[in-house]
Amino acid sequence: MFFRPQLLDSFTGYNRALLTKDVLAGVTVGVVALPLAMAFAIASGLKPEAGIFTAIIAGGLISLLGGSRVQIGGPAGAFIVIVYGIVERYGVPNLLLATAMSGVFLFLMGLFRLGTLVRFIPIAVIIGFTNGIAFLIGLSQIKDFFGLQIEKMPAHFFQSIHALLQAANTFNPAALGLACGSLGLLILWRLFNSRLGWLAHLPGTVVTMVLATIITSIFNLPIDTIGTRFGGIPSSLPSFEWIPISWGNAEYMVAPALTLALLGAIESLLCARIADGLIHDRHESNQELMAQGIANFTIPFFGGMPATGTIARTVTNIESGATTPISGIVHALTLLIIVLFAAPLAKNIPLACLAAILMYVAWNMGEWKKFIELKQFRLPYRITILSVFFLTVILDLTIAVEVGLLLAFITFIYRISSLSRCETALASDYPRLANQQGRIDAYRIHGAIFFGAVKLLEKIEANLPTHTLLLDLKNVIYIDTSGMDTIMELAHLCKLRNIKLIICGLAHQPLEMVERSDFFSVLPPDSFYPDLSSGVEAATA
Incomplete structure (x- = not known):
């Protein structure tokens, strides 16, 4: 209900x-x-x-x-x-x-x-x-606390x-x-x-x-007193009155x-x-x-x-x-x-x-x-809390909250993007990749592929191999539309250069995002594997 x-x-x-x-x-x-x-x-x-x-x-x-x-x-x-x-x-x-x-x-x-x-x-x-x-x-409350003679207190701080x-x-x-x-x-x-x-x-x-x-x-x-300033308070509830609306x-x-x-x-x-x-x-x-x-x-x-x-x-x-x-x-x-x-x-x-x-x-x-306790926290936290405080005091609560949310948003994006990383799959873990660097490259991506972390894929674009590119997305927890667009651009670039793109380890939200964007129709059916090991085996067969 x-x-x-x-x-x-x-x-x-x-x-x-x-x-x-x-x-x-x-x-x-x-x-x-x-x-x-x-x-x-x-x-x-x-x-x-x-x-x-x-x-x-x-x-x-x-x-x-x-x-x-x-x-x-x-x-x-x-x-x-x-x-x-x-x-x-x-x-x-x-x-x-x-x-x-x-x-x-x-x-x-x-x-x-x-x-x-x-x-x-x-x-x-x-x-x-x-x-x-x-x-x-x-x-x-300083006015009444000290009994100051001020006809009407201004609303703004400096005034x-x-x-x-x-x-x-x-x-x-x-x-x-x-x-x-x-x-x-x-x-x-x-x-x-x-x-x-x-x-x-x-x-x-x-x-x-x-x-x-x-x-x-x-x-x-x-x-x-309440009596001298307001004449006291009424001893009954007010009656219903329409408020002026225009x-x-x-x-x-x-x-x-x-x-x-x-x-x-x-x-x-x-x-x-x-x-x-x-x-x-x-x-x-x-x-x-x-x-x-x-x-x-x-x-x-x-x-x-x-x-x-x-x-x-x-x-x-x-x-x-x-x-x-x-x-x-x-x-x-x-x-x-x-x-x-x-x-x-x-x-x-x-x-x-x-x-x-x-x-x-x-x-x-x-x-x-x-x-x-501010000195115990990181600089972005200190900047956020102090900015909201001073903006609330000096300007306006609405502006303070808007700026605070913006600063918190920027800090969050920076922190999440810094936690996302891309690393090269080592030949010691996958012997078939030995002596294949530059011809067959494999990358493991961790974290989230979103608008704040698409630079991870852009770095891969700048160093494409000559034959096959493998991407292991098993440790990717989230892909947004910007990240999906970047993956599709990478696929298009690989196609233009006649490089085979293999995607490994799709699961949960990344798999759902790939299905929703119809990415499966962009690459051949043999371009998707459940894990990097099977993808490497197929690429080096």
Whole structure:
């Protein structure tokens, strides 16, 4: 069945004990998701409720329809830079359009079974753009972390640096102190978590947010809060509204939508693979992509932002005892209850605290050790990871991924072509070839004959014997169309010079390629032998 949510297969052996675990895990993740959802939305240039509504609606749909048992969906830090850039350049209505279009792309990716292709993106590219996004998230939070007076942060790197430097003398000591205290508490909570006893079950982000809100309210600190900047958050879900759609806008949104879809696919499937390793299960990648597509197509009609699988919340879900998608649905319901009954309390949450939380998330999101370990890897790997990182930071994620994939492709072609080799068959192995060099030559080819390694045959063309040429392809694992064309050109050249060409050892994919190209009709029937020994015997008979 092409569409089968994991939820339908999760009830075999399900009992009250497992339901209790799922409910408790869902409540825990729901509480953890609250500050993150608001922080991600604010950092993306949106109102805090956009993040909460996305966690509720999109997160619920992803758990209900997804292909993973324990993955939690919602707004993610990886989207911050992309969403902020779209909002600044095209506006919120076009962000909603791009999000809906990305949902269509994601669904089609799953429908056409392209989920496994995401795994072919090299790890160097993934690390490069993940670290680049983490760096940009940290950079985007400097404004609220220091309480700087900047009306609107630019989306581009150099303009952001210029704006921060220009406003450096406007920093707010109260905001900086609260942000540093919040960040310090988050770090200490993680370091000493095992010594906190029953308190260890409380999420550090939630504890930090509550304490920062209480301190801000008691001392009436002169800093920005959700209430002063956004007027608080609504205590109800938004109503369904059609998003403005026009062909003119849609034309410009194709590239941003593809970027959102690609990033969402990578992030969600990477998260699902991590979850698989923790619960010793296997997700259905194409079902997950279709669920992500439905969620991202739906959420813009409720004023939300792009959603994907979230690693931190998924790991929290697993560590809290979750076993089925029920926990993800409970997580969405928990957020809904918080919005309905506790929304007025959110107006006093200080933005400096949310900035500290995002700084903490960005640091944990990046794989910074990989930069320290770069000297252990080959130069092409270093160039790829650093190029993707700097291009993500300075230019654009789309350009960074394109360049990264191109560099990885070139490196792969070079490595595979360097592993392919051609060697002369020795007379010591085949006595019949003794004193026949220049008249009867035999070559063994290893590896792949493809467009990056056709030079192997071109070298043979330059040194053709006078009577017979034998090619042993027993150790060739792959031939592409370029390689097949080169073999046919070699056969044509041999025919012109009245040289007999003998092919030995065809098997598996090379044999299939020869059959498909009708190469058997090009040479006489006595030109093909199962191994080099029989070919040499026939040539020297």
